[in-house]
Amino acid sequence: MPLDLSRSKALFEASQRVIPGGVNSPVRAFRAVGGTPPFIARGSGCLLYDVDGNAYIDYCLSWGPLILGHAHPEVVAALQEAATRGTSFGAPTELELRMAEKVIECLPSVEVVRMVNSGTEATMSAIRLARAYTGRTKVIKFIGCYHGHHDAMLVRAGSGATDLGVPDSPGVPAAAAAETISVHYNDLAGVEAVFRQFGEQIAAVIVEPVAANMGLVLPEPGFLEGLRRITREYGALLIFDEVLTGWRVAYGGAQAYYGVDPDLTTLGKVIGGGLPVGAYGGKREIMALVAPSGPVYQAGTLSGNPLAMTAGLTTLEVLGRPGNFERVVALTERLVRGLNQVLEELELPYRARSVGTLFGLFFTPERVVDYATALTADTRLFSRYHHAMLKRGIYLAPSQFEAGFMSLAHTEAEIDATVAAAAEALREVRG
Structure with a gap:
């Protein structure tokens, strides 16, 4: 069942009349993945809540700054x-x-x-x-x-x-x-x-x-x-x-x-x-x-x-408190291990990677070392995956060409729920 984004859609239509493209930074418009961007009402910990009442586990985190999570x-x-x-x-x-x-x-x-x-x-x-x-x-x-x-x-x-x-x-x-x-x-x-x-x-x-x-x-x-x-x-x-x-x-x-x-x-x-x-x-x-x-x-x-x-x-x-940064890194690595296990089980030729608290997944079998190899990624598949994750309550950056971010507010339970959602989403969209 698709997300109910009726209020977000109305706000987006109104915004496009007074703000270029309806957004104050281009990628927020969801042009790379299509559809209506959820309009966010609030954030708490690792969760985002939109104006339509949907909740999401957030891996965008305002594009990186919120390493402690929302409203710490x-x-x-x-x-x-x-x-x-x-x-x-x-x-x-x-x-x-x-x-x-x-x-x-x-x-x-x-x-x-x-x-x-x-x-x-x-x-x-x-x-x-x-x-x-x-x-x-x-x-x-x-x-x-x-x-x-x-x-x-x-x-x-x-x-x-x-x-x-x-x-x-x-x-x-x-x-x-x-x-x-x-x-x-x-x-x-x-x-x-x-x-x-x-x-x-x-x-x-x-x-x-x-x-x-x-x-x-x-x-x-x-x-x-x-x-x-x-x-x-x-x-x-x-x-x-x-x-x-x-x-x-x-x-x-x-x-x-x-x-x-x-x-x-x-x-x-x-x-x-x-x-x-x-x-x-x-x-x-x-x-x-x-x-x-x-x-x-x-x-x-x-x-x-x-x-x-x-x-x-x-x-x-x-x-900087003892163990905190290390915890965020461990959560990131747990997510990447889980995603890669799902990809292997589904026999999909893609792999997730991480360094520190950053992670990424390219939908290409190529080894990505630069922009040219990044462009071999299947952006249509990513778009379907993005929306499949969104309707399962997972908020990823709306572009294949953006990194993902982890926060101290995430827990192992949310990581495992994300991996389970990815398994369902990938089965749905792989075609």
Whole structure:
């Protein structure tokens, strides 16, 4: 029996008259899977409740920030208290200092950090800083890695190993994207070839150390280490975009998990505990160029606002208690083991993977190592699977090309219920 989404449908129709596509971020519109997106009324723990009264076990978790789950009591209490003291001051606060100290404590590569309001703002600012520090203009990114919607990063891939500055969105001037070079993820030889051609012009390489915006794609052994070696050899900076992987792959981020030391790091999501946040930081010598210490300008009215800092600090404190992060990882691994057992029993040639508290399942028998292999996935099958899971009370990201997220609020019972739902859904949709 299909879900009753009658109220959600009415709200979606009304929203489309006043909001582009009816949503304030594109993937929420369910275009990749079809149908009506449930309009959410509230969240509690690992559960979402929509306006039609349906409940879902949530593996989207606001696209990653809610590693403690929805409305965690300690986060809510801390926010309630903080709000009574004011929501924004536009002046320094002790909370900003405490957050900076916490980030530096957790990420040894970061010696100085600047708070901003989004991941897009963080990556945009880090790239500007890298260009200023090196005196160079070109930046290497990887096809399928997402670094926000600023002009320099909205470039598409060509048919070869690299693609020089082709805008991926109307409104992006060719000149704004012309200094961005796209290379296939996990293609270290491609990176080396670009450096041989443009080495003296390349300011930085920016990478998701674990690619989680084209589905979950792990770095091949030696890939991140190779990026570190090449950038040092040519005097370019290595930027780890850990907006998504920070406190998700490991408590110290993917850089701690893989043991690679970037020059700059961008952060977001978990450090805001569900409130808007971003940050960029790195070596003291580089960060000294940021205004007002140096000439590289960047500012923000709500940067480091007390509510985001409170939610983030409380989240990190709870997550850092003995055994908590390890518990979330164990739940993630339990889910992936269960999914893979179901896939084997049904003789389906697909496999789920995880790293830390992230997981993913591609509907392709190919070994996915980059965006090209990710695109071999059967998106129609994923769409049917997504809706089959939704009607069984499981909320997954509405795209084959997004990672899944686990929280401390999930329990083994919910994991086992999810695996059982997946078994039913896969039997229903495999055709």
